[in-house]
Amino acid sequence: MGICFIILAFDFYLSGVRPKPDSPETAETDLVHQMPFTKRSTYTLTLAISAAIMASYATAETAPSEAEMAWSCSMSKDGEWDCSVNEDLVNQVESSTQPPSGETAQSPVEEVATEANPSNRTVPAPPTRVSSKAISAEPEQKQQATTATRPSTTPNTTVTTSAAIRRPATSSQVTSNQSGVWDCVAGPNGEWLCNGEQTSVASKNSGGTEINQQVAQPAAVSPNTPIVTNEVLGSEWQCSTSATGDWDCHKVNVHAIAMPGRTGSSGASGPLYITENPYSHLDWVYYQNPQAQQCSGRYLEPEFPVMGDEHLENPPMYLEAGQSSTVIGGLTTLQGGVNVRQGSKRFSSSSAELDQVTNKARLEGNVSFREPGLLMLSDTAQVDTSTSEAIFNNAQYVLHEEGLRGRAQRIIRLEDERLRLEQGDYTYCPPYSEAWQLSSDNIVLNKEEGYGEAEDAVLRIAGIPVLYTPYFTFPIDDTRRSGFLYPSAGYSKESGVDLSVPYYFNIAPNLDDTLTTRYLSDRGLILENELRYLNPWSDNILNTAYMPDDDVLGDNRWLLGVEHKGTFAKHWHSEIDYTAVSDEDYFDDLGTNLEISRQDHLDKRAQISYLRDNWVARIKVHDYQTIDSSSKAPYKRLPQLTLKGEEALSENVNFSLNADITRFDRNLAGLTGSDRVIGDRRHLMPSLSYLWQTPGSFIKPTLSLWSSSYSLENQVAGFSESPSVNAHILSIDSGLIFERDLDNGGIQTLEPRLFALHVPHKDQSAIPDFDASELDFSYASLFRRNRFSGLDRLGDTQQLSLGLSTRFIGQQGVEKASFSIGQAYYFADRNVQLDSTKPAETDSQSDIATEAVWYLSPDMRISWDAVFDHSDFDGKESNLRLRYNSDLNHRFDFSYRYEESSREQTDLSFIWPVSRQWTTMGRWLYDLQDEESLETSLGLEYESCCWTVNFAGRRWLDDTDQYDTGIFLNFTLKGLGSFGSGSSDFMNDIIGYKEREEHYEK
Known part of the structure; x- marks a missing residue:
């Protein structure tokens, strides 16, 4: 009799059938939702029933009397079930059947969000409550998180079930997942390793919306493997058993970790975040190393599993709650931990009401709404599930990607995903700062178009109103408008x-x-x-x-x-x-x-080029406008046709060609003598070279033919109007490379170089100077084949250049330092000069040229080149430069330039932060000979998470040798805009400034 009663009671529990209530407005509800005990008690009740049944079968004893029932229920006046549990009987039954050692069942736990570290999820097995035989007898007895609302067996009855009870399997078995909840297996240390999977048991409401009242779990998660993410995992639960066998759970925040395989170009893993902070409810996280960032943190939305229905036009709705009930007419009430997912949208609240007829929902208490890139929190919300329109009252919002946040008395999310804020505000500042905000009675944020609109807007800085405008538009991303x-x-x-x-x-x-x-x-x-x-x-x-x-x-x-x-x-x-x-x-x-x-000469240039393989053909027209009265206007090229290229004839033989045809013209006003000469030039220079090379040596002979002819106008009297130059150029470049090992594991090289050059003398006094100039003497010029640039002069010479270089190479093959010194020896005078009145150079040897580079670190180097007189070794030219460049915000450059009897100047520029927010930048150009400052500029920048101010001052010497000054100020409210005066023109002279600005504008 007792056994029959228990079986009937258990069947009654599953079916949910009970007498029709007195009030016709209340539909039938699940028995469990009417019972005055918690989920754990419900689970204990179920175990007690199962244990009683199995114990009765095992002992073949008569059932206890009604007074000794495991539980008994009666209906209260209002139609609710009032149940009690016989704990003594339950304990007696449990103690009579102890499970074998090592085979224990585990009490249910709340769903735990997957963590990056599996060790943090280990939960010790609770005290044994049910024998393994009892569990084995019902391997499929698992309950879903929630079950879809389904029609009742009677016209006025709707049956729902309780929130999820997730039962792990024993260590010797893995239960099937037909019900779509959890597959679990015991780990080597007794912890449970579980895999979740979503199933859908759906029904259509009267409005046609498909509703699935269940927990949406990842569709494809590998068993026993946590989801690893470098994003915020959000709040999670850690549980352990108490001395009484009850579950002791508490909420924790998980610090995100860098995802394996997601590394930057440098190979370093992503930043670490600290999620436990007063603003974590807004998805704000702090950087673990804030000194490396401009801001101390950022908005970072959690990563959610891809469910596969995010892009459906009408995705089904999934519900989860601690309790649910449905009344006649389709109104469903959800209580306790309400979670709703529809596609990529997620709602949560303390309670909710869902009208399946009108597709309307009302959420109350700690309301949260999420969709990609958007978070909204409010006290209450009304949602139209068919159009996704929603109204949030007393709300906060965050746009993660844009870094924007704000509050509003009411936020209306329109069907087209625009946000309308009533009595709200908008700011780019982090949650702990109110440096500035734009407030208005009516603000519309249009994420799709990338802008916002505000009516009767007031801009407040530090809480003080500073600007009013009846209508204002502002960008919220880089979308153009x-x-x-x-x-x-x-x-x-x-x-x-x-x-x-x-x-x-x-x-x-x-x-x-x-x-x-x-x-x-x-x-x-x-x-x-x-x-x-x-x-x-x-x-x-x-x-x-x-x-x-x-x-x-x-x-x-x-x-x-x-x-x-x-x-x-x-x-x-x-x-x-x-x-x-x-x-x-x-x-x-x-x-x-x-x-x-x-520039002093403004370009007026147009060209068309044909590029293929190693060849370039080009036609160009190049004119100038000279805006510096002290400068001579350059020649115009009207037009210029060029052909340049090279071709490998064999593995060692190379052919190259440089061909040029140009018409030169210029404004002749105020010019005299040779400056008035204009005309056409035709130039052709084919070259043939052979390279013989071994690992420690090379020889490269080259033979070229220089051929230039002219057709001139306004030629100086006594000179031909059609002069020409035809000459050969023969050079032999050779070198050796010696290496020796250093005690520190590096290598030092010794590289002697010998360069022989023969260019015969050709009279070029009748040829004008259209585009030629004499190159500066340096170590590199010792190995050039022509000491002039351009095509109007071919420097005659018979010389032998000697060079010696040494390099120091570290263990990783990186050059640490180098030094070179060289000199040229001449066997004939150099008669060809730019100015035909200048006498020939008769020295038998050149000055001594040196250059050196020292890499103090990967970010800092010192370079130096100098020219010394060959007779007394006095310095004639010197250029010293110290450069530090670690990143866009740490730049330092100092240079010293000296030319004998001509120039001695220093040039210093820097970009350097003095703190995380303050950055200084400037340039100082000083003339040591005249002891005067040519230009001084200094900038100071303050940058926070949501605003920036730049101050710059400049003092410079103008063309009349008078000082002029300028002051520039610029404010930027991030996410809103900037105003002030531009200062980038002269600040671009600071090395690295333009690169820095272009980087931050991206």
């Missing part, structure tokens, strides 16, 4: 206050325009425009500027610039670089915000 850019302001002595307001036109994905209105208080209004056009075969930029009637000069001022680079066919390339201004003083007086190169 038409609108005003942030203004800039500055001051200079020449033009007064300089205020610039740019407007950006996003015309098309491949076409945009920036129009800048500049106001100079002492001169007037100037308009600057930059038009950019991109097509599949070219990049194009058009720059224009116009100032009508300059108040100081009394004339119109203008600028025109064109840049083009293209590849219009295979092997064919085109390029245009054209700049023109209204007058020589344009840049000195007005400057520009446009990307225009400022």
Whole structure:
């Protein structure tokens, strides 16, 4: 009788059938959800029933009387079940059947998020409660996390089940996973190693939405292997058994680790994060080594397993809760640890109500909403599950990728994924800082378009309102959009206050325009425009500027610039670089915000090139505008045709060719004598060389033919209008390489080099100087075949150059230091000079040239080259440079230049942080001979997580030998924009500054 009663009670528990309640508004609910005990008690109850049944079969005793039932239930007035458990009977049954040693069952635990370190998940086996025989008798007796809502056997009844009870298998078996919960096996140390898998038992509600009330587990996770991630794993649970056999669980935060295989270019693993902090609920993590970062932390969303339905248009919904009940009409109430997943969207709350008819849901208590790149927290939320529209009350939000956060009285997530903030704010600052924020009664954040809009917006800095605007748009990523850019302001002595307001036109994905209105208080209004056009075969930029009637000069001022680079066919390339201004003083007086190169001679150049293998053919037109009155205008090339290349005729024989045809012209106003000569030049130089090489030596003889002919106009009287030069060039370059081992494991080399050169003398006094110049004497020039650049001079010589180099190479094959010294010996005078009136060089030997490099570390090196007089070894030229370059924020460069009776200057530039937020940068150019500073610039930058300020000052010597000064200030509110005055023009002279700015703009 007792056995029958227990079996009937157990069957009654599974079916959930009970008398119809008095109130017709309440549907039938699962018996477990009406029982006043916890999940553990429910599990204990189930074990007690199973133990009683199995014990009865084993002992063949009569069932106990009703007073000795394992449990008994009765219905209360309100239709709830009131149950009690006979603990003495349960303990008596358990003690009567002890399991064999080593075969123990384990009490249930809450689902634990997978950790990076398996050792942290080891949970000791609890005291034995049920014999192994009892478990073996029911190997498939596992319950799902939740079961899908299904129709009742009666018209007014809906049956649901309780939250998950996950039962591991014994050490000798692995249970099947047909129910879609957990497969577990006992590890060597007694810990449970489990694998989860998702199954879907779905039903359609009246609105057509598929609902799966279960826990969404990873679809393919290897057994016994934790998910390893370098992202935040979030809050997890660690459990152990107490002395009474109960589970003692507490919440912990897991420090993320670097994922194996995910390393940077340097091979170092990713950064480590500390997740236990007051702001972890916003997915904020601190860097374990904040000194290496600009900010102390960042927003980092957790990684979730890929379930396979994230990209479905109407993905099913999965629910998990501690308790659930459904009333007539489709209203489901969820209590205790509510988790909802629909595709890539995840909700959680303390409780929730789901209306399956209207597809509406209401969540209350610690509401959290996640989708890729977005986190929202609120007190309550209303969600339309069919459109994904949602309303969050008293909410916070975080956009992880953009690094943005804020609060709002109410946030409405629209169907198109825009966020509408009512009485909200927006900031780029970390959670612990309120350095600035933009607040408004109505803010719309459009992640898809990459911008935000605010009405009646107030900008607050340190909580103080500093700016009001009735309407304001701002970027939230790098997506382009038409609108005003942030203004800039500055001051200079020449033009007064300089205020610039740019407007950006996003015309098309491949076409945009920036129009800048500049106001100079002492001169007037100037308009600057930059038009950019991109097509599949070219990049194009058009720059224009116009100032009508300059108040100081009394004339119109203008600028025109064109840049083009293209590849219009295979092997064919085109390029245009054209700049023109209204007058020589344009840049000195007005400057520009446009990307225009400022030089004494502005380029007006266009060319088309054909490149294939080792050959280049090019046609070029090159003109100049000289804006420095003290400089002589260079010759124009109208046009220039060139062909250059080389071809290997065999393994050791090489052929090369340099051919050039050019028309030279120039503005002849104010020129006299040979400076007025213009005309055509034709040049051809074929060469043939042979290389004989062994591991310790080489010899390379080369024979070339120099042939140049001219057709000249305005030739100097007494010289031919069609001069020509034809000569051969014969050289033999050779060297030896000796090595010896050093005590430190490195190698020192000794490399003598011998270079013989023969170039006959040819009279070139009738040939003008179109593009020739004399190269500086140095160690490298000892081995050149022509001491002139260009094609108008061929230096005659019969010389033998001797060089000696030594290199020190470390154990890893990296050069640590080198030193070279050399000298040339002449066997004939050098008669050819740039200026035909200059006498020939008659010295029988050259000066002594040296160069040295010392690599103090991978980031620092010292280089030095010098020229010493061959007779008394006095220094004639010297260049010393110390350079340190560890990264973009640590640069130091010092150079000293000396030329006898000509120049002695020092140039120092640096970029160096004095703290994590403060960075200094500057340049100082000083003339030691005149004892005056030529240019001094100093910049100071403060950068935090959400704002940056740059201050720069400059003092320089202008063309009239008068000092001018400029002060520049720029503010940047990260995620909002920047305003101030530009200072990049002169700051670009600081070595590494331009590279640094381009890097941070990416």
